[in-house]
Amino acid sequence: xxxxxxxxxxxxxxxxxxxxxxxxxxxxxxxxxxxxxxxxxxxxxxxxxxxxxxxxxxxxxxxxxxxxxxxxxxxxxxxxxxxxxxxxxxxxxxxxxxxxxxxxxxxxxxxxxxxxxxxxxxxxxxxxxxxxxxxxxxxxxxxxxxxxxxxxxxxxxxxxxxxxxxxxxxxxxxxxxxxxxxxxxxxxxxxxxxxxxxxxxxxxxxxxxxxxxxxxxxxxxxxxxxxxxxxxxxxxxxxxxxxxxxxxxxxxxxxxxxxxxxxxxxxxxxxxxxxxxxxxxxxxxxxxxxxxxxxxxxxxxxxxxxxxxxxxxxxxxxxxxxxxxxxxxxxxxxxxxxxxxxxxxxxxxxxxxxxxxxxxxxxxxxxxxxxxxxxxxxxxxxxxxxxxxxxxxxxxxxxxxxxxxxxxxxxxxxxxxx
Ligand code: ADP
Numbered sequence: 001x002x003x004x005x006x007x008x009x010x011x012x013x014x015x016x017x018x019x020x021x022x023x024x025x026x027x028x029x030x031x032x033x034x035x036x037x038x039x040x041x042x043x044x045x046x047x048x049x050x051x052x053x054x055x056x057x058x059x060x061x062x063x064x065x066x067x068x069x070x071x072x073x074x075x076x077x078x079x080x081x082x083x084x085x086x087x088x089x090x091x092x093x094x095x096x097x098x099x100x101x102x103x104x105x106x107x108x109x110x111x112x113x114x115x116x117x118x119x120x121x122x123x124x125x126x127x128x129x130x131x132x133x134x135x136x137x138x139x140x141x142x143x144x145x146x147x148x149x150x151x152x153x154x155x156x157x158x159x160x161x162x163x164x165x166x167x168x169x170x171x172x173x174x175x176x177x178x179x180x181x182x183x184x185x186x187x188x189x190x191x192x193x194x195x196x197x198x199x200x201x202x203x204x205x206x207x208x209x210x211x212x213x214x215x216x217x218x219x220x221x222x223x224x225x226x227x228x229x230x231x232x233x234x235x236x237x238x239x240x241x242x243x244x245x246x247x248x249x250x251x252x253x254x255x256x257x258x259x260x261x262x263x264x265x266x267x268x269x270x271x272x273x274x275x276x277x278x279x280x281x282x283x284x285x286x287x288x289x290x291x292x293x294x295x296x297x298x299x300x301x302x303x304x305x306x307x308x309x310x311x312x313x314x315x316x317x318x319x320x321x322x323x324x325x326x327x328x329x330x331x332x333x334x335x336x337x338x339x340x341x342x343x344x345x346x347x348x349x350x351x352x353x354x355x356x357x358x359x360x361x362x363x364x365x366x367x368x369x370x371x372x373x374x375x376x377x378x379x380x381x382x383x384x385x386x387x388x389x390x391x392x393x394x395x396x397x398x399x400x401x402x403x404x405x406x407x408x409x410x411x412x413x414x415x416x417x418x
Contacts, residue, residue, distance in 0.1 A: 001255070002041030003166035006049050007133055010126035015099050019107075020054065022092045023119045027058035034059025034116070035155045043122050050125035055118060062113035071109060072097040096121070136167070136256070138263055143168035145266065146192070150180040150211070151200040160200065160229075163258055177211045181218065188220035196266060199245075201230040212245050225265040229253055291315045291336035291411070296326040296352065297373065298344040302396075306339065309400040315407075323352030330356055330368075337407055338370040342385060349374075350388035357389040367391075369410035373398060 020038070027036040036058045043051040063071060067078045077090040093107075100107045105123035147169045151157040157173060164171045172194075174180035180197070187193050199211060212228075215221050229249045246265040249257060293315050297303050303319045310317060318335075320326035324347040330338070338356065342349035353370050360367060372385035375396040382393045391413070392406050 001162075002039070003162060005041050006052070006127070008128040008131045009050050009052075010128055011050075011103065011123070015103070016123070019096045019099050019121065020056070022096050023054075023056040023121075026092065027056050027060065027117070027119070030117070031058040031060030035153075037155055037158070048124060049127045051122065052125065053120065053122050055120050057116065057118040059116040062115055063109055063111040063117050064113055065111075068109045068111060072107065136259060139167045139259060141263060141266075142259075144170055145196060146170045146172075146187070146194045147196040147198060147262075148172050148174060148180060148183055148194045149198045149200070150174045150177065151198075152176065153200065156200050156229075160198070160253075160258075163255055164198075167259065177214070180211070181215060184215060184221055184224070185218055188218075193220060194224060196225045196227065196262060198262075199226065199228045201228050209245065225267075227261055227265045291407070292334070293317045293407075294320060294326060294329060294335040294338045296320045296323065296339065296344070296349065297341040298322055299341075302341070302373075302398075306398065306403065309398070309403055310407075313404065313407075323347030323349055323355070326352050327355045327359070331359060335368055337410055338368060339403075339407075340370050340372050340390065342372055342374045342381070349390075350384060353385070353388040353390050366414075369414055371406050371410060 024036065024038060036056065039055045039057075041053055043053040063078055071078065072093050074094045075090040097107050100121045100123060103123035103125070105121055107119070107121040109117060109119050111117040147164060149157070149160060149164065149171060151160060151173060152175055161171065161173065172183060174183055184194055184197065197212075197215070212226050215224065215226075226245045227247045227249065228245050229251060231251050247261045249261050291313075293310070295303055295306055295317050297306070297319070298321050300321075303321075307317055307319075318329060320329055322344045323340075326338070326340070327347070338353075340349040340353055344352075347355075349372060353372075356368070356370065359365075369391045370389060371392045371394055372382075372388075372390040373394050373396055374381055374385065385393055391410055394403055394406050
């Protein structure tokens with residue numbers, strides 16, 4: 001999405017989606033290797049605000065020149081032997097053309113056979129009256145921040161570059177780890193170090209953890225903020241668990257998620273789950289970022305059970321067998337949420353929570369939500385855990401849904417208080 005793309009428009013989202021799905025579906029169908037890129041922006045030389053230009057471009061087999069217009073006619077396919085393999089009716093683009101024309105636009109194709117096709121369409125949407133686009137919250141904090149983007153994939157590079165420059169970040173790109181490391185070192189030597197490294201982990205070409213470990217060993221780079229972007233939640237959890245990386249994101253990366261994560265990594269806001277940007281698109285599990293949890297319980301069966309309950313969430317869970325171990329671990333690395341059993345040997349959960357609160361105050365840190373896990377269902381026990389500094393209370397035997405809800409509530413509470 002080009003930075004200047006108009007938003008707050010009015011139109012028929014279902015029809016727009018239908019056209020896009022058709023073009024994207026074809027692009028994927030006729031491309032065996034490479035990529036499919038979808039772009040939207042303001043139509044060049046647009047007369048009105050709601051005029052958009054969409055582009056779906058692929059690196060597939062392409063379309064012969066003499067067929068570039070014919071494919072928009074009913075029941076037209078370029079090559080029946082090829083399309084027999086892929087299926088289809090030859091009607092999709094004809095329908096797209098009609099829909100686009102009804103949206104006061106035009107659709108056309110350009111192609112270099114053997115290299116790929118680009119399908120363009122324009123449309124004119126209504127503009128929502130009296131609404132003004134709100135500037136992105138806190139984006140101004142990123143103005144001039146020096147960022148190095150390590151990205152071996154030209155397609156992602158393009159997408160991320162646009163987002164970063166739209167916030168005024170001072171961006172340099174590197175395509176491989178060697179050039180990234182030498183660029184970071186050179187910047188330290190000239191006294192203008194980078195503040196952020198963004199690693200796009202794309203297949204095996206960029207192992208974010210390995211690169212970060214190497215970078216952290218270099219003089220002057222131990223405290224560089226590092227954000228990784230991966231394709232799988234598993235990879236993201238793995239990155240955080242291995243340490244070194246401050247925050248991770250899982251593709252597809254939305255504008256706002258990237259912004260909030262970068263702010264987090266730079267210390268402008270706490271490291272917490274990303275807000276769900278599209279409540280209906282997926283389950284909460286799929287949209288939330290994995291959290292780092294500290295689970296404190298003296299019974300190994302309980303620890304196993306809670307880990308099993310939270311497996312589907314992708315959260316990274318460190319475990320401690322008593323309050324003292326938990327406090328030590330807490331002081332060493334940040335956690336998003338602590339699950340605290342109250343009755344334990346060595347140091348109980350109340351004392352451990354008090355210690356955590358004391359330490360946060362001393363260090364001027366934000367308050368990490370602590371959820372007490374207790375066998376006592378009495379009101380006094382709840383009061384006692386709250387008094388010790390816990391934020392919520394879950395009664396044992398712990399139920400999966402109740403626990404997940406308590407964690408979600410704690411995080412959304414934290415977000416509201418920001
Ligand atoms: P179909 O159901 O056959 O895909 P469409 O009307 O969507 O019908 O497309 C018509 C024909 O145009 C396809 O059969 C294919 O030959 C060609 N075509 C469409 N998009 C592409 C593309 N991205 N790359 C190569 N050929 C394409």
